[in-house]
Amino acid sequence: MASIWGGHRGTMHDYPGFSPSVDAEAIRKAIRGIGTEEKTLISILTERTNAQRQLIVREYQAAYGKELKDDLKGDLSGHFKQLMVALVTPPAVFDAKQLKKSMKGVGTSEQALIEVLTTRTSRQMKEIAQAYYTVYKKSLGDDISSETSGDFRKALLTLADGRRDESLKVDEHLAKKDAQILYNAGENRWGTDEDKFTEILCLRSYPHLKLTFDEYRNISQKDIEDSIKGELSGHFEDLLLAIVHCARNMPAFLAARLHQALKGAGTDEFTLNRIMVSRSEIDLLDIRAEFKKHYGYSLYSAIKSDTSGDYELTLLKICGGDD
CATH class of the missing domain: 1.10.220.10 (Annexin)
Structure with missing residues (x-):
């Protein structure tokens, strides 16, 4: 099913012979058992596309009267939990939540705001804005307005409006x-x-x-x-530079963000989860290629050396292979 959230260079594809009810039951068993069978959860959720996962979510709710994301939240912990919940969230809602998180609490995470708003298409932005309003009962524009200022604010609002020309014809x-x-x-x-x-x-x-x-x-x-x-200067400069980078080579821009998230002391899981999940059906193959080209080692190996446990396993499955 072609959607505005899919591309041709993703690592995740529709699972053949897919049955939402079979998957929902297997997931329920994995969660209900004594101790959770994380491996079952990982193999199901990383081998289905988001559209398929949404059908599992619906089936799960119908069969057990519970939200799958709530059961996952109640059963898992840490970054692994966040990643698994991200996988069962519809893309527009996921992005809306990322934007909200980047404007919440102490200070604003401008880099996350910039990254989401520069890498989504106009059609995606329109859906994100709708999802934002549905989830938070506030307009995305109003929140951006109250969290930012000046030229940076003006530019963000223009991007959030989803009015960028999408035509491939160049004059x-x-x-x-x-x-x-x-x-x-x-x-x-x-x-x-x-x-x-x-x-x-x-x-x-x-x-x-x-x-x-x-x-x-x-x-x-x-x-x-x-x-x-x-x-x-400042965040306005950062935003315009991000736009230039995306126009020249968006997968390279996202590879640079991943490299930043994975290098040095401590991992930036907020960025890592967002890019891995949101680009897994769009251009993660290209991001992997750019990563290898620019940094001399594979994204796969970077994830391997920087994360651990079930969290690492899930990310490696999303990554889809070594380069």
């Missing part, structure tokens, strides 16, 4: 024009016209931006990244 004439506008808004004047940057970088399609950045280089003899770093 060379318009790309030249946009490049000139960016040049005039930054390098070519005193002070910077931030609104022009927001307008072009948050509304134009990624293929169009890629060409625009090539044209920009011809005009200014500089990479757009360098101009952004020189002209702008």
Whole structure:
């Protein structure tokens, strides 16, 4: 079933001979038994697509009168629990929850906000905004507005609106024009016209931006990244750089985020879970390839050396193989 949440470069595919009732029963047994049979849970939930998992969730509720996610929460713990709950959550709801978490509590996790809002398509963003309202009875825009400020806020709100052009057709004439506008808004004047940057970088399609950045280089003899770093600052700068990175190569952008989450002291499980789960049916194969290319070792080996137990097993199954 093609959905706006699927791609052709994922590691997870529909399970052949799938039966939601058989799976629901096996999961129920695994949870009810003396001690949970984690291996059964892992093998079922990592070998089904999200669409199939949603059917298991429905079947489970119908047969046992319980929410599968609540039973998983009651039975599992730690990062493993979070990952398993993520797997049974519909994609738009999962993203809505990630956005909420990144705006909750002490301070805002701007990097998570930036990552979700720059890597989702317009159609996905519209579904996420709907899910957000359904779950929290508040609009995503209102929460972004109260948690952020200035040009950063303006740009985030533009992205959250899901108005980025999705067409794959690129107009060379318009790309030249946009490049000139960016040049005039930054390098070519005193002070910077931030609104022009927001307008072009948050509304134009990624293929169009890629060409625009090539044209920009011809005009200014500089990479757009360098101009952004020189002209702008703070989270607004981070956001625009993320957009540039995504336009040039989104799997490489996400590989860099995973590398950051897995290196050094302590693992950033919040980021690790989000990217592994949300990209598992879209482009995780490409993310794996970029990871290997840029860092010289595989994502699989990075997960292996940085996590443990059932959590590690689940992540490796989602990863789908070594490179």
